[in-house]
Amino acid sequence: MRGVRADSGLSVRALADAAGVAASTVHRIEQGELQPTVDMLRRIVEAAGMRLRIDVRPDYSASVVGLARSIVSDNAAEDRTGPVRKAAELAHRFRVTDPETRRRMITAAPPATGDPRWDAFLAGLAEWLAVQTDMPVPGWTRHDSRYLRRGWWVTRMPSMRAWEYAGSPVSFQSRGVYLHRDSLTNI
Incomplete structure (x- = not known):
């Protein structure tokens, strides 16, 4: 998440405001203390001017x-x-x-x-x-x-x-x- 924010040039507060979440939420996600929902992650990524893509592929070592x-x-x-x-x-x-x-x-x-x-x-x-x-x-x-x-x-x-x-x-x-x-x- 920190890389997404850095690439956008936004501060934690600016990204959080644009995404409609608390700055502490963005900070906790960046620190690995919070696992965001896909919807929240999508909102934050889009606020940074990017698109979230989820790639699903078979993985023989997953199960x-x-x-x-x-x-x-x-x-x-x-x-x-x-x-x-x-x-x-x-x-x-x-x-x-x-x-x-x-x-x-x-x-x-x-x-x-x-x-x-x-x-x-x-x-x-x-x-x-x-x-x-x-x-x-x-x-x-x-x-x-x-x-x-x-x-x-x-x-x-x-x-x-x-x-x-x-x-x-x-x-x-x-x-x-x-x-x-x-x-x-x-x-």
């Missing part, structure tokens, strides 16, 4: 829903490493964020990816993340469609399968998905 959407594209490209790398990024983001954001990241059931292996993978990932942070495991992870009838090693290298099996978290193993935990923690 398991975003990751599922990304996996659909990766599957079409026959990319097995992309989803694992992206899942590791999601796991990292999950670990460093606040509890409410964590809840949002895993609570909603992701759409089917078109590949039951990746659907089971997503459930295993969500359960693993929940267990690591003492959160309730989302109910959608227990649906029958989130378990495989035959085991699946994410890696295509047979020489790695024993390592993958030995290091797979229980939440993945119980679904028939074998992927070493290091693949999800070393980004």
Whole structure:
């Protein structure tokens, strides 16, 4: 917000007066002490002679829903490493964020990816993340469609399968998905 005001050449008071808000409100927004509504932010930005644009894009590290959407594209490209790398990024983001954001990241059931292996993978990932942070495991992870009838090693290298099996978290193993935990923690 400070950059918007500086670019406009307005003082805190002048910008606040033009936007119809208190100067203390602009100051608190600039200090990160107040989270404005979109409408208030729009008014302040327009008073500074600018236009507010909100850009919404898919983000695979925002939630398991975003990751599922990304996996659909990766599957079409026959990319097995992309989803694992992206899942590791999601796991990292999950670990460093606040509890409410964590809840949002895993609570909603992701759409089917078109590949039951990746659907089971997503459930295993969500359960693993929940267990690591003492959160309730989302109910959608227990649906029958989130378990495989035959085991699946994410890696295509047979020489790695024993390592993958030995290091797979229980939440993945119980679904028939074998992927070493290091693949999800070393980004």
